[in-house]
Amino acid sequence: MSLRSNVLDLRKRKKEVQKGGGDKAIEKQVKMGKLTARERILALLDKNSFHEYDLFVEHAAKDFGMEGKTLHGDGVIIGTGTIYDKPVCIFAQDFTVAGGSLGLMHARKITKIMDHALKMRVPLIGINDSGGARIQEGVNSLAGYGEIFFRNTLASGVIPQISVILGPCAGGAVYSPALTDFVFVVENISKMFITGPSVVKSVLGEEVSMEELGGAKVHAEVTGNAHFYAETEMECFDQIKTLISFIPRSNLKKALPHKPKAPLKGVKVEDIVPADPRIPYDMRDVLKSITDGSEFFEVMERFAPNIIVGFGRMNGETVGFVANQPMVLAGVLDIDSSDKAARFIRYCDAFNIPIVTMEDLPGYLPGVDQEHAGVIRHGAKILYAYSEATVPKITVIVRKAYGGGYIAMNSRHLRADFVFAWPTAEIAVMGPEGAANIVFRKEIAEAENPEEMRQQKIEEYKEKFANPYVAAAQGYIDEVIEPSETRARILHALQVSENKSASMPAKKHGIPPF
Numbered sequence: 001m002s003l004r005s006n007v008l009d010l011r012k013r014k015k016e017v018q019k020g021g022g023d024k025a026i027e028k029q030v031k032m033g034k035l036t037a038r039e040r041i042l043a044l045l046d047k048n049s050f051h052e053y054d055l056f057v058e059h060a061a062k063d064f065g066m067e068g069k070t071l072h073g074d075g076v077i078i079g080t081g082t083i084y085d086k087p088v089c090i091f092a093q094d095f096t097v098a099g100g101s102l103g104l105m106h107a108r109k110i111t112k113i114m115d116h117a118l119k120m121r122v123p124l125i126g127i128n129d130s131g132g133a134r135i136q137e138g139v140n141s142l143a144g145y146g147e148i149f150f151r152n153t154l155a156s157g158v159i160p161q162i163s164v165i166l167g168p169c170a171g172g173a174v175y176s177p178a179l180t181d182f183v184f185v186v187e188n189i190s191k192m193f194i195t196g197p198s199v200v201k202s203v204l205g206e207e208v209s210m211e212e213l214g215g216a217k218v219h220a221e222v223t224g225n226a227h228f229y230a231e232t233e234m235e236c237f238d239q240i241k242t243l244i245s246f247i248p249r250s251n252l253k254k255a256l257p258h259k260p261k262a263p264l265k266g267v268k269v270e271d272i273v274p275a276d277p278r279i280p281y282d283m284r285d286v287l288k289s290i291t292d293g294s295e296f297f298e299v300m301e302r303f304a305p306n307i308i309v310g311f312g313r314m315n316g317e318t319v320g321f322v323a324n325q326p327m328v329l330a331g332v333l334d335i336d337s338s339d340k341a342a343r344f345i346r347y348c349d350a351f352n353i354p355i356v357t358m359e360d361l362p363g364y365l366p367g368v369d370q371e372h373a374g375v376i377r378h379g380a381k382i383l384y385a386y387s388e389a390t391v392p393k394i395t396v397i398v399r400k401a402y403g404g405g406y407i408a409m410n411s412r413h414l415r416a417d418f419v420f421a422w423p424t425a426e427i428a429v430m431g432p433e434g435a436a437n438i439v440f441r442k443e444i445a446e447a448e449n450p451e452e453m454r455q456q457k458i459e460e461y462k463e464k465f466a467n468p469y470v471a472a473a474q475g476y477i478d479e480v481i482e483p484s485e486t487r488a489r490i491l492h493a494l495q496v497s498e499n500k501s502a503s504m505p506a507k508k509h510g511i512p513p514f
């Protein structure tokens with residue numbers, strides 16, 4: 001056999017395996033509105049950058065009719081490539097091959113690329129489209145999942161881990177995405193649940209569709225399992241690329257800087273925020289008024305919208321923003337918003353991304369529902385996350401900073417590096433109305449005109465406490481600034497903090513209020 005014929009033979013073999021589950025299965029995949037695993041990888045990675053490994057891996061299962069059955073690539077494609085020239089490791093489950101089910105060799109391929117990603121310190125992207133544990137392979141499939149979960153945990157906080165749900169992700173399989181940093185879902189395509197509709201019906205007698213139980217919207221809006229929601233697979237890939245452009249390759253690196261840009265002209269911060277604390281506004285507009293090019297890449301946009309988290313750039317460098325959203329529930333902190341913010345803060349801290357906090361909130365949300373669902377435990381997460389974060393931490397108090405909310409939103413007391421307040425800031429134990437009603441209850445009740453007395457006491461309280469100057473007099477705020485100075489002051493604070501060195505006491509690990 002000549003070299004040429006060897007090469008031709010190789011090409012033929014590759015072509016055969018690359019067909020995955022064959023024309024019929026591919027046709028079914030297309031009918032479901034889905035791309036194939038290979039098309040997905042090629043659409044996501046830079047052109048001609050994909051390098052595949054383990055193409056010729058075969059399963060060795062014998063039971064339940066598996067002997068002699070060919071499953072090309074054992075239902076998963078693994079490899080390396082680049083996105084915006086940055087290296088990534090990737091795997092994509094191929095639903096056309098035995099429903100992308102995970103058997104022993106399938107799992108070994110995934111864990112091989114995970115080990116690679118961790119060793120080489122590059123991001124890992126996993127595209128999930130699978131019927132879960134391969135039933136015919138029994139405990140070997142379960143073992144495979146265990147090996148994946150263990151590696152997800154090892155890699156957590158070391159390399160970025162991204163999960164893309166582009167099909168079913170059922171049973172214990174959902175726990176790999178849950179252990180990763182960012183989960184992407186697509187309308188009508190993504191499905192995640194521990195037990196499907198038929199089990200729900202047989203155990204609980206409840207009728208529910210797959211979409212209602214664990215569709216993309218449910219995870220983006222209700223459960224908070226998904227961080228990004230897209231209407232099409234291509235939109236989802238664009239979102240992943242944008243995310244990759246903001247984050248560093250590993251915890252040993254900083255995100256690569258971009259060319260600095262000014263915010264768009266005409267976006268003036270001082271025109272956005274009404275001085276009256278009762279009038280809401282969109283905090284996103286404030287963020288866009290200070291970021292490079294007025295660009296802000298929001299994370300978990302549809303979940304707990306009373307807090308905003310996401311990435312922007314300041315002078316070309318990636319910054320993580322955490323901001324109360326006065327437009328939703330007055331920007332209050334509750335269970336979901338605390339979980340959302342705490343997780344994002346920990347992400348930024350793990351990956352050397354400075355955090356800028358924009359504050360305007362009336363405190364934690366009161367109520368039996370919140371108390372009984374554990375607002376104490378969940379609310380503590382944000383305190384923990386800010387306190388342990390050692391990256392540069394900058395706070396701007398825009399308007400309200402009441403009670404626990406003042407402390408929780410990266411106050412000086414949790415070791416903020418720079419705290420600025422606008423002259424509209426109100427820093428107090430609670431809002432003037434509530435405070436006056438409690439502190440001056442007796443005077444108000446006994447007054448000839450109680451309403452007049454109430455208003456007088458509210459004004460007195462406002463004058464004394466609901467302003468930034470008492471906190472500034474204590475040095476809890478470093479400077480009261482004009483709104484138009486906000487970008488410049490943050491930029492300078494970031495520049496000064498560039499070589500920040502801070503650490504936590506030596507410990508194996510803390511015990512956060514999970």
Ligand code: HXC
Nearest residue numbers: 098099101130131132133134135136145168170171172173
């Ligand atoms: C083996 C599987 C499979 C599985 C699907 N297939 N899931 N083979 N093990 N888990 C095969 C089917 O037999 C079929 O093969 C092909 O994949 C396509 O499946 P269809 O059922 O025809 O596709 P569809 O109608 O689109 O339904 C998709 C599905 C359904 C909803 C995912 O296949 C399904 O319910 N599968 C089982 C899901 C499940 O219960 N998995 C185990 C979860 S427990 P042919 O040869 O006919 O084309 C789990 C434990 C993990 O994962 C524990 C970790 C700790």
